[in-house]
Amino acid sequence: MRRMASRILSNFTNLSVFILVFLSEFALASASSTNTKKSHEAFLQCFLGYTNSNSTAQAIYTPNTPSYDTILRSSAQNLRYLSPSTTKPAFIVVPANPSHVQATVTCGKAHGLRVRTRSGGHDHEGQSYASAGDSFILLDLVNLRSVSIDASTGTAWVEAGATVGELYYAIGIVTKNKTAAFPAAAYPTVGVGGLFSGGGIGTLLRKYGTSADHIVDALVVDAHGNLSTRETMGEDLFWAIRGGGAASFCIVISYKISLVSVPPTVSVFRVDRDLSQGVTKIVERWQHVAPKLDDDLFVRVLTMAIDDGVGGKVNRTIRAWIEGLFLGGRCEDLLSILEERFPELRAGAKDCTEMSWLQSTLFFAQGYSVDNPSQLLDRRPQRNSSTKVKSDFVKKAITEKGWERIWKLLLEARDQRVGLILEPWGGRMDEIAEDAVAFPHRKGNLYNLAYFMRWFETEEAAARMHLKWMRKLYRFMTPYASKNPRAAYLNYKDLDLGRNDGGRTSYAKASAWGRKYFLNNFEGLARVKARVDPDNYFWNEQSIPPLFA
Numbered sequence: 001m002r003r004m005a006s007r008i009l010s011n012f013t014n015l016s017v018f019i020l021v022f023l024s025e026f027a028l029a030s031a032s033s034t035n036t037k038k039s040h041e042a043f044l045q046c047f048l049g050y051t052n053s054n055s056t057a058q059a060i061y062t063p064n065t066p067s068y069d070t071i072l073r074s075s076a077q078n079l080r081y082l083s084p085s086t087t088k089p090a091f092i093v094v095p096a097n098p099s100h101v102q103a104t105v106t107c108g109k110a111h112g113l114r115v116r117t118r119s120g121g122h123d124h125e126g127q128s129y130a131s132a133g134d135s136f137i138l139l140d141l142v143n144l145r146s147v148s149i150d151a152s153t154g155t156a157w158v159e160a161g162a163t164v165g166e167l168y169y170a171i172g173i174v175t176k177n178k179t180a181a182f183p184a185a186a187y188p189t190v191g192v193g194g195l196f197s198g199g200g201i202g203t204l205l206r207k208y209g210t211s212a213d214h215i216v217d218a219l220v221v222d223a224h225g226n227l228s229t230r231e232t233m234g235e236d237l238f239w240a241i242r243g244g245g246a247a248s249f250c251i252v253i254s255y256k257i258s259l260v261s262v263p264p265t266v267s268v269f270r271v272d273r274d275l276s277q278g279v280t281k282i283v284e285r286w287q288h289v290a291p292k293l294d295d296d297l298f299v300r301v302l303t304m305a306i307d308d309g310v311g312g313k314v315n316r317t318i319r320a321w322i323e324g325l326f327l328g329g330r331c332e333d334l335l336s337i338l339e340e341r342f343p344e345l346r347a348g349a350k351d352c353t354e355m356s357w358l359q360s361t362l363f364f365a366q367g368y369s370v371d372n373p374s375q376l377l378d379r380r381p382q383r384n385s386s387t388k389v390k391s392d393f394v395k396k397a398i399t400e401k402g403w404e405r406i407w408k409l410l411l412e413a414r415d416q417r418v419g420l421i422l423e424p425w426g427g428r429m430d431e432i433a434e435d436a437v438a439f440p441h442r443k444g445n446l447y448n449l450a451y452f453m454r455w456f457e458t459e460e461a462a463a464r465m466h467l468k469w470m471r472k473l474y475r476f477m478t479p480y481a482s483k484n485p486r487a488a489y490l491n492y493k494d495l496d497l498g499r500n501d502g503g504r505t506s507y508a509k510a511s512a513w514g515r516k517y518f519l520n521n522f523e524g525l526a527r528v529k530a531r532v533d534p535d536n537y538f539w540n541e542q543s544i545p546p547l548f549a
C-alpha cells in the first residue's frame, strides 16, 4: 500500500525527495512496548511456520536461550557495541540454508522487525550486531561459510559467512595450487560478506585491485525474500553490491569470484625504524615512491607512537614498520629495486624472506606464524577490545614538516593507542574506472590513510575520551586529506560522518557521508536502492536511502 503510494507519486512528480521517502518508509512497529512484543511474537510464529523451509526452529535463538549470549559475542570484534547501552537483537537466526534467510526477511518484513546481517563481525561501528535503538533480528551467517573452488575455470563460490582466512586456506591448502590467490584483506578473521561488499583491500591491491573487482556472480536474498543471482537480480544491483555495501540492498548468501595468479614463490620484507633512524624522511619518501612502483611491488607503512623502554627509562618515539610483497621474483631482485628506488629505507638481506603467497597472508597478519596455515581457520577475535577507526585518502604528499606536526600530536597523546596505516594506491587501482563497480576510489589517490585506535577499558567514560581524541585527530588531519568531498573508505565505517535518524532517511542528509564513501556513485546507489528496496527495509545508521525522482 505504502509502496504503491510512493510508486504512483514518483511517476508524477517533482515533490521533494523528502516527502517520497517519508511516504515510502518501511512501517516499523511503533514505539509502544505492547506492539513490540506483539510483533516479536508474530515474527516468531511466522518464522517457525514458514512453509518453504524446514527446521527453522533449530536456527533461532531468543534472549532466553542459553547460547544466545555466546553466539552474540562469538564474532563481535568491537566490545563497545556490546555495552549495556546498546540494543541487543530480539532474535538471533543462524541459518543452515538459504531458505532460513528467506524466512527471516519475509517474516521480518511482514511483522515490522528489521534484520542485521553478520558475516565476520568486523564492522567498525558494530552495525552487524548492535543498533542504536530499534529492535532487530541478528542474522549470523557463521554456518554459511563453504568455499568451493572450480580449478578448471579458476573460479570459486564463497559463502558470505566465510572469513578471508578460510578462503585463503581453501585456495592455498585444499587445492594445493601454489599459484592461485585472491585479493582480499590483510587480516584473516575479516568476513567475506562485509569485506567484498564494501571493496576489500590488501597486499594484492596494486596488482589486481579490490576484492569487489573480482566478483563475477552472487546469490542474494532480496527485499521480497526472493533468491536471485546476477542473471535475475539486475545488473544495477549486482553493481551496487560490489563496493556499495550490501547491507543497504539485500543479504548476500554467496559470491562467485575469479581467482588470480601469483608466482609459486613470492618475496616479502619488513623493516622497522624509529625517529632516531630517520622515520620522517622514510615516510615522506614512501609517499612519492610506493604509488609509482611497478604493480608487482606493494609496500605499505604502519606507524604508531610507542614507549620504548630502555633500562627502565621510558623513551617515547614514533616507530614505523615498512613492509611489502613482491610478485616479481626473489629477494635479490626485490632488494635491488628497493636500493634503487627507495635507498632511504636501507633494506637488507636479513629483512627479506621468500615463501608461498599463502604464507605471505600469515606474514602480514600480526601474531600469526607463516609455518602454521591452520591458524587461518581460527575465527575467534584475536583481542577483547574496543576500537575506533577513521580513514582518509591522500592525493598530495605530506611534507616532512607536516609529518613532524603529526608525530608531535601522536607523541603527546600518551593515553591513546593509535596507529596509522598507509596503503599505497597506483598500479591497477589507477586503471579501473570509478564506476566500474560501486567502489569508487581510484586514480588520483596516492594512498589510503587509516587511523586505528584500540582500548581495553570497559567504562563508557573511557570510550568517550578516546572517541573525542579521534575526532580531534581527524580535524587535525584536514589540511592533508582529500577535499570536496573528504573521501573515506566504507569498510572503515565511521558514524561520526553522519547517521540516519530513527527509521527515516533523507537523500540530502545521507549525501553528507554517502558522497565521502561513494563519490559520484552515491546517486546511482540511491537509485538502485529505490528500485530494489523502495520500502527501505534494509536500513541501518548509514544505509543508502532510496532516491525515486
Ligand SMILES: Cc1cc2nc3c(=O)[nH]c(=O)nc-3n(C[C@H](O)[C@H](O)[C@H](O)COP(=O)(O)OP(=O)(O)OC[C@H]3O[C@@H](n4cnc5c(N)ncnc54)[C@H](O)[C@@H]3O)c2cc1C
Pocket: 077, 116, 117, 118, 119, 120, 121, 122, 123, 124, 127, 128, 141, 160, 161, 184, 185, 186, 187, 189, 190, 191, 192, 193, 194, 195, 197, 198, 199, 200, 201, 202, 245, 246, 247, 248, 250, 251, 252, 253, 491, 492
Ligand atoms: C581487525 C580488522 C582488520 C581489517 N582489515 C581490513 C583489511 O585488511 N582490508 C580491508 O579492506 N578492510 C579491513 N577491515 C575492515 C573490514 O573490511 C570491514 O569491517 C568489513 O565490513 C568486515 O566484514 P565482516 O563480514 O567481517 O563484518 P560484519 O560486521 O559481519 O559486516 C559488516 C557490514 O556488512 C554487512 N554485511 C555483512 N555480511 C553481509 C551479507 N552477507 N549481506 C549483506 N550485508 C552484509 C553488515 O550488516 C555490516 O553492515 C578490517 C577490520 C578489522 C576489524
Ligand SMILES: *[C@@H]1O[C@H](CO)[C@@H](O)[C@H](O)[C@H]1NC(C)=O
Pocket: 052, 053, 054, 055, 096, 097, 099
Ligand atoms: C531442508 O533442509 C535441508 C537440510 O538442511 C536442506 O538441504 C534443504 O534445502 C531444506 N529445504 C528447503 C526447502 O530449503
Ligand SMILES: *[C@@H]1O[C@H](CO)[C@@H](O)[C@H](O)[C@H]1NC(C)=O
Pocket: 151, 154, 155, 177, 178, 179, 180, 181, 259, 260, 261
Ligand atoms: C592454479 O590457479 C591459477 C589461478 O587460478 C591458474 O591459472 C592455474 O591454471 C592453476 N593451476 C593448476 C595446476 O590448476
Ligand SMILES: *[C@@H]1O[C@H](CO)[C@@H](O)[C@H](O)[C@H]1NC(C)=O
Pocket: 224, 225, 226
Ligand atoms: C518474489 O516473490 C514473490 C512472492 O513472495 C512473487 O510474487 C514475486 O513475483 C517475486 N518477485 C520476483 C522478481 O521474482
Ligand SMILES: *[C@@H]1O[C@H](CO)[C@@H](O)[C@H](O)[C@H]1NC(C)=O
Pocket: 274, 275, 276, 277, 310, 313, 315, 316, 317
Ligand atoms: C631516546 O630516543 C631518542 C630519539 O629516538 C634517541 O636518540 C635516544 O638515544 C633514546 N634514548 C634512550 C635512553 O634510549
Ligand SMILES: *[C@@H]1O[C@H](CO)[C@@H](O)[C@H](O)[C@H]1NC(C)=O
Pocket: 381, 382, 383, 384
Ligand atoms: C575474550 O573473552 C572471552 C570471554 O568473554 C574469552 O573466552 C576469550 O578467550 C577472550 N579472548 C582473548 C583473545 O583474550
